Every structure is written in structure tokens, then in C-alpha cells.
Amino acid sequence: MLTAASFTIPFTRYLSAQGEPVAEMPAFARDVRDLLPLYKAMVRTRIFDEKAIALQRTGRLGTFASSLGEEAVGVGVASAMRAEDVLLPSFREQSAQLWRGVSLGELLLYWGGDERGSNFKGPREDFPICIPVATHFPHAVGVALAMRLRGEKRAAVAIAGDGATSKGDFYEAINVAGIWRLPVVFVIANNQWAISVPRRAQTACETLAQKAVAAGIPGEQADGNDVIAVRDAAERALARARRGEGATLIEAVTYRLSDHTTADDARRYRSDAEVSPHWKEEPIARLRSFLAARGVWSKDDEHDLRESCRAEIERAVSEYFATAPPAPSDMFDFLFAELPAPLAQQRHALNRQGHAP
Amino acid sequence: MTELTLVEAVNRALRHAMEEDERVIILGEDVGADGGVFRATVGLLERFGPDRVRDTPLAETAIAGMSIGLAAQGFHPVAEVQFDGFMFPTLDQMINHAARLRTRTRGRLSCPMVLRAPYGGGIHAPEHHSDSVETYFAHAPGLRVVIPSSPERAYRLLLSAIRDPDPVVFLEPKRLYRAAKEEVADDGAGMPLDRCFALRQGTDATLIAWGAMTAEVLAAAQALEDEGISAEVVDVATLKPLDADTILRSVEKTGRAVIVHEAPLTGGLGGEIAARIAESALLSLLAPIRRVTGYDCVMPLPRLESSYLPSAADVVEAVREVMAFK
Ligand SMILES: Cc1ncc(C[n+]2csc(CCOP(=O)(O)OP(=O)(O)O)c2C)c(N)n1
Ligand SMILES: [Mg+2]
Numbered sequence: 281m282l283t284a285a286s287f288t289i290p291f292t293r294y295l296s297a298q299g300e301p302v303a304e305m306p307a308f309a310r311d312v313r314d315l316l317p318l319y320k321a322m323v324r325t326r327i328f329d330e331k332a333i334a335l336q337r338t339g340r341l342g343t344f345a346s347s348l349g350e351e352a353v354g355v356g357v358a359s360a361m362r363a364e365d366v367l368l369p370s371f372r373e374q375s376a377q378l379w380r381g382v383s384l385g386e387l388l389l390y391w392g393g394d395e396r397g398s399n400f401k402g403p404r405e406d407f408p409i410c411i412p413v414a415t416h417f418p419h420a421v422g423v424a425l426a427m428r429l430r431g432e433k434r435a436a437v438a439i440a441g442d443g444a445t446s447k448g449d450f451y452e453a454i455n456v457a458g459i460w461r462l463p464v465v466f467v468i469a470n471n472q473w474a475i476s477v478p479r480r481a482q483t484a485c486e487t488l489a490q491k492a493v494a495a496g497i498p499g500e501q502a503d504g505n506d507v508i509a510v511r512d513a514a515e516r517a518l519a520r521a522r523r524g525e526g527a528t529l530i531e532a533v534t535y536r537l538s539d540h541t542t543a544d545d546a547r548r549y550r551s552d553a554e555v556s557p558h559w560k561e562e563p564i565a566r567l568r569s570f571l572a573a574r575g576v577w578s579k580d581d582e583h584d585l586r587e588s589c590r591a592e593i594e595r596a597v598s599e600y601f602a603t604a605p606p607a608p609s610d611m612f613d614f615l616f617a618e619l620p621a622p623l624a625q626q627r628h629a630l631n632r633q634g635h636a637p
Numbered sequence: 638m639t640e641l642t643l644v645e646a647v648n649r650a651l652r653h654a655m656e657e658d659e660r661v662i663i664l665g666e667d668v669g670a671d672g673g674v675f676r677a678t679v680g681l682l683e684r685f686g687p688d689r690v691r692d693t694p695l696a697e698t699a700i701a702g703m704s705i706g707l708a709a710q711g712f713h714p715v716a717e718v719q720f721d722g723f724m725f726p727t728l729d730q731m732i733n734h735a736a737r738l739r740t741r742t743r744g745r746l747s748c749p750m751v752l753r754a755p756y757g758g759g760i761h762a763p764e765h766h767s768d769s770v771e772t773y774f775a776h777a778p779g780l781r782v783v784i785p786s787s788p789e790r791a792y793r794l795l796l797s798a799i800r801d802p803d804p805v806v807f808l809e810p811k812r813l814y815r816a817a818k819e820e821v822a823d824d825g826a827g828m829p830l831d832r833c834f835a836l837r838q839g840t841d842a843t844l845i846a847w848g849a850m851t852a853e854v855l856a857a858a859q860a861l862e863d864e865g866i867s868a869e870v871v872d873v874a875t876l877k878p879l880d881a882d883t884i885l886r887s888v889e890k891t892g893r894a895v896i897v898h899e900a901p902l903t904g905g906l907g908g909e910i911a912a913r914i915a916e917s918a919l920l921s922l923l924a925p926i927r928r929v930t931g932y933d934c935v936m937p938l939p940r941l942e943s944s945y946l947p948s949a950a951d952v953v954e955a956v957r958e959v960m961a962f963k
Contacts, residue, residue, distance in 0.1 A: 615779050
């Protein structure tokens with residue numbers, strides 16, 4: 281038989297699970313000190329997640345999705361982006377959001393059940409967290425088309441999980457982006473689980489990255505627990521996008537060390553024996569070993585970093601607690617640019633009933 | 638002034654909007670060289686080029702979803718879905734995203750897009766080409782739902798929809814696309830998106846309809862006049878937000894209400910209008926409210942289509958009943 285088409289899926293890794301270099305470092309990592317901001321961002325995210333879970337457990341935050349073990353995906357991707365790019369995150373990308381300037385307080389407000397948390401003061405054009413899985417992928421295509429139509433050298437970056445690759449929205453989006461060669465990077469944080477459904481039950485494909493082949497765009501895997509690999513893959517994809525060479529699909533292979541959310545108990549469907557080997561691969565310890573071995577990170581540094589993150593997060597939590605809920609009529613005030621008269625009547629009725637905030 | 642059909646008026650409005658605002662772009666299946674399967678976008682590709690008149694792959698979720706991304710970036714996309722029955726995949730994008738982007742971000746991002754589609758029965762189309770889908774969209778807070786029923790209103794309401802800073806679902810009664818011509822000045826004037834239109838004054842009963850049913854209702858009103866019954870006709874062109882005031886004022890005057898739509902009865906917007914009348918104008922009523930609607934049946938194929946769709950005769954019958962009520 282002849283071959284009509286064939287493909288390979290590259291895999292990028294710079295650090296072994298033990299934090300030893302296994303390839304020549306990309307440009308941004310040549311000076312090892314330049315990796316410190318990435319490390320600090322991952323630690324900051326992890327401490328934030330711990331705090332958020334504690335708040336949820338004590339009834340002071342809503343359901344929350346921890347990114348434990350996946351911090352390198354968001355930090356790697358976001359650190360490759362420029363401020364003028366647009367991020368379209370799903371619900372486990374706080375590491376990327378924080379890097380892009382979404383504040384701790386905004387994240388707390390959002391997860392505490394207040395839409396004002398999505399009115400980011402930093403990245404004004406970034407999309408809010410997307411809860412309906414994969415539905416933001418078509419938005420990223422539209423954002424990228426807008427950038428193309430204006431002749432800008434910007435890119436859209438959408439992140440979703442392994443489960444998202446089973447949805448039609450995912451396929452429709454990567455397909456359109458392929459046809460029009462749009463400046464968009466699709467990132468799949470493959471954490472091996474979609475709540476209780478393991479990756480192998482999601483698709484018969486050997487990799488998720490190869491789904492790009494059917495869309496006519498490059499697809500590749502990166503070690504999602506190696507922040508250097510994720511950033512490198514994202515940088516290359518963004519450079520392609522800016523050069524007008526179109527979209528890329530990156531599958532960042534990682535592992536969800538936490539429950540799906542605070543509303544989930546993962547012991548119902550996966551054993552400790554399944555989870556524990558993955559602790560040996562997690563991204564923070566990996567990079568710390570690398571940095572420590574090169575003499576740019578010490579126990580004192582670690583201690584100081586954790587202290588300062590905790591202090592910063594405690595300040596954000598105090599501010600969050602001190603933020604009064606919006607007035608009830610706030611639910612009408614952003615429905616339309618100008619409230620139509622029939623809705624003004626409903627707004628008035630709500631105010632008259634006088635639900636106290 | 639030129640005489641235009643409804644679909645020509647849609648085309649004129651699209652052209653006018655694109656001339657006046659370069660943020661307006663069109664996307665959909667076959668909207669380019671083909672000019673749309675109903676020719677609503679004919680000539681626009683030639684005039685504005687493929688960047689602004691964009692043939693998409695066959696993917697309704699992406700058409701709606703991309704429009705949201707474009708709109709959040711400041712464009713005013715006008716997306717076409719080829720037929721009513723293929724709008725259902727867009728419900729997720731429209732309800733979960735378009736309708737709430739402004740609310741979710743407290744106004745930081747917004748969604749000035751129009752989702753257009755030909756809708757409704759009466760042209761002997763294949764399966765899934767004749768559905769009335771207005772209720773699904775009208776139930777979603779944050780969406781406007783507009784249905785023109787004349788060339789003039791098609792032109793002016795579509796212009797307003799495109800200029801509106803929020804998402805509008807614009808359903809075009811395909812049965813009226815070429816049913817009549819009307820003089821329409823291509824002057825760029827819009828019409829408000831939250832007003833019903835009184836198409837005919839009367840004193841005995843208020844006939845409330847939208848889309849292709851306005852034609853049946855107007856014909857019924859004409860026939861009733863010969864019987865000495867004076868019917869007022871209200872076109873609910875803007876279904877959401879609903880201008881209940883105009884409807885209530887009319888019913889308070891006539892004391893009788895007959896609501897006509899081709900969508901199925903249960904959960905149809907006729908029920909909402911009836912409830913508003915019952916809540917606010919009950920004591921004006923001289924007879925029970927009547928609804929003349931499609932049945933709670935799967936939209937039949939063409940051979941039974943006319944048995945499904947309300948007709949002028951059905952409306953006349955209903956009005957006679959409410960007039961006879963003692
Ligand atoms: C369309 C849709 N279906 C179902 C859900 C409920 N749900 C929330 S997260 C989730 C699993 C998502 O898995 P994955 O895409 O791998 O992302 P992860 O949670 O692992 O980050 C499900 C089923 C949802 N949010 N959206
Ligand atoms: Mg997953």
C-alpha cells in the first residue's frame with residue numbers, strides 16, 4: 281500500500297523529573313537566573329490554591345478548582361505571551377491569569393461568587409474563566425481573526441483540559457483556525473483526568489496533540505511538568521502566529537494531583553497507588569532541584585518566598601473579606617449597555633422588595 | 638425610493654451598515670460568492686471583499702463562537718445561520734456566552750453581534766428548514782430577539798440590530814422574503830428595538846402576531862371588517878425585550894386579545910403575552926384571551942405544512958369566538 285499522509289508528534293522536555301537538564305536550554309533559559317520568576321510564579325500559585333481550598337473548606341469561598349501539579353502549564357504559556365496578546369482560560373488556569381496580572385483579590389472575588397472578579401484591572405482584553413468546557417475555543421478563533429483583520433502582530437491563546445478535546449467546539453475551532461491560518465495557540469493541559477474519566481476513556485488517539493493533524497495545523501507535546509518545555513513550545517507557537525504562519529496545538533502532558541474541585545473526592549475513582557508516582561514528577565520540586573543545583577536558589581530563598589507569598593495572599597484575603605457584596609440591582613446593570621424599559625421595571629421591583637445586600 | 642422585497646431590504650441594510658462602519662463584517666455558510674442561499678448577502682463580497690464577507694466552514698458552533706470573539710474585540714459581526722433548524726448548536730454559544738459576556742465581566746467585554754437566520758414555515762422546505770425558534774432565544778436573559786415582517790421593518794430593525802452594542806438574534810420570516818414589495822428609502826434610519834408596531838387600528842379585538850403570521854392576521858382583519866368587526870393588529874417585531882405596554886394599551890381599548898404564532902403552543906411566547914395581559918389588563922377583558930398557534934407537533938413535512946400553520950381563516954374563527962363570548 282502507498283502512504284497518503286503521515287505525521288509525527290514532537291515532544292519537548294528540558295528537565296528530567298529529577299530536575300536534571302536533558303537538552304540544551306532554549307534562549308530564555310540560558311541564564312539560569314531568568315528562570316527564577318517562573319519558579320516564583322508557580323510557588324505563588326500553589327500557595328494561593330492551598331489558601332483557596334482552606335477558605336472553601338471553612339465556608340468562605342465557593343467551589344474551587346486547584347491547579348496542584350499543573351502550575352507549569354499556565355506559567356509556561358503565560359510567560360511566553362506578550363501583554364497585548366489575549367488569554368482565554370478555562371477554570372484551572374489561575375497560574376496563567378496571575379502571571380498576566382489578574383490579581384489575587386480578583387480571583388478570590390470570582391471564586392467567592394462575585395462577577396466583579398472578572399473585571400480585571402490588568403489584562404483588560406483577556407477573557408473571563410470559561411466554565412462550559414471547550415466553548416471558549418471558538419472565541420479564541422474570533423479574537424485571532426480580529427487581530428488578523430486589523431493587521432496586528434498579536435495572538436490569542438486558549439487553554440483547556442484533556443476532556444475538552446472530545447468536544448465539537450474544540451474540533452470546529454482548530455479546523456477554522458487551520459483554514460484561515462489564524463494567530464492562535466490552543467493549549468491542552470492534559471492532566472490525565474476529566475473529573476473521574478481517565479484520558480484513555482476520552483479518545484482512542486495515542487496523543488491529543490495529533491488531533492491537530494486533522495485540522496492541518498502543527499501539533500506537539502511538551503512535558504507539562506517542565507516549565508521550560510512548556511514555555512519553549514508556547515514561544516515557538518506564538519512566534520509562528522506572529523509571523524503569519526497560523527495556529528498551533530500544544531498538548532502539555534501533566535497530572536492532576538488534586539481532586540477535580542473542592543466538590544470532588546477523587547478517592548472514589550482513583551487510588552493513592554495511581555496518584556503517588558506522579559508526585560515525583562511535579563513541576564515545582566523539579567525546577568527547584570535544577571535551580572538549587574546551579575546555586576541560584578537556597579533554603580533561605582525558599583523560606584523568604586513562601587513567607588512573602590503568604591503575606592501577600594493574606595492581604596488579598598482580608599481585602600476580599602472586606603469587600604461588600606454588590607447591590608442586588610447590580611444583576612441588571614450590565615445586562616445591556618442601556619437597560620431596556622421592561623427590565624427597568626423588574627429592576628425597580630427588586631429594589632422595592634429591598635433585599636438587603 | 639425603491640421597491641424592495643424583504644430579503645432585498647435585508648441586503649440593503651447589510652450593505653448600508655458595512656458602508657457606514659468598517660467594524661461590521663459578515664460571516665456564514667455560502668454568504669460570499671453564492672450571496673447566501675436566499676441571496677441576502679448578494680453583491681456584498683464583490684463590494685467589500687473576502688475579509689469582510691467571509692465564507693465559513695460548515696460549523697454553526699464556530700460561526701456563533703467566532704462572532705463572540707470578534708465582538709469582544711470590537712467588531713460588529715453579522716453571522717448568518719442558513720436555516721432555523723441549524724441554529725440549535727448556536728444556543729450554547731448564544732446563551733452561555735454572547736448573552737452574558739457583558740454581565741460576567743461587569744462591562745469590561747461586550748458582545749455587539751447579530752445572529753441572522755431565515756425562520757419559519759410556509760415555503761415547502763425539507764425537514765429541519767421550517768422551525769420557529771424564537772422562544773428558545775427569547776428565554777435567555779441578555780439576548781434581544783427581533784423578527785421583522787415587512788421590507789421596511791426588516792431594513793430599519795436590522796440596521797438598529799447591527800448598531801446595537803449587545804447581541805441580537807434576528808429571525809427573518811422566509812415565507813415573506815419575496816411575498817411583497819414595499820418602498821424603502823435607503824436612508825440609514827433605524828427603528829427602536831423594543832417597540833411593537835400597530836399595523837392597523839381597530840376597536841373590537843387586538844390581534845397580536847409576528848413574522849409570517851402578521852400577513853395572516855392582516856388578511857383576517859380585512860375579512861372581519863366585511864363582517865363589521867374592527868380588529869387592531871399589533872406586530873410584536875421585538876419579542877425580547879417585550880414591549881408589553883403597547884399590547885396592553887391596545888387590549889385595554891378593544892377588550893379582546895387573540896395571539897397568533899406559528900411556533901408550537903406550549904411554552905410559546907403567546908403564553909407570555911397572555912400572562913402579561915392577565916396580570917395587567919384582566920379587568921379590561923370582555924372575553925377570554927385566545928391563542929392561535931402551531932400544534933405541539935413535530936413540524937410536518939410540506940404535505941401537511943398548511944394544516945399545521947395557523948391561517949387567516951383560523952384567526953377569523955378565533956375572533957368570531959371571542960366576539961360571541963357572553
Ligand atoms: C460542557 C461541559 N460539560 C460538563 C461540564 C462539567 N465538568 C466540569 S469540569 C469537567 C471535566 C473537565 O475535564 P478536562 O477538560 O480534562 O479539564 P480538567 O478539569 O481536568 O482541568 C466536567 C465534566 C462542564 N463544565 N462543561
Ligand atoms: Mg483533565
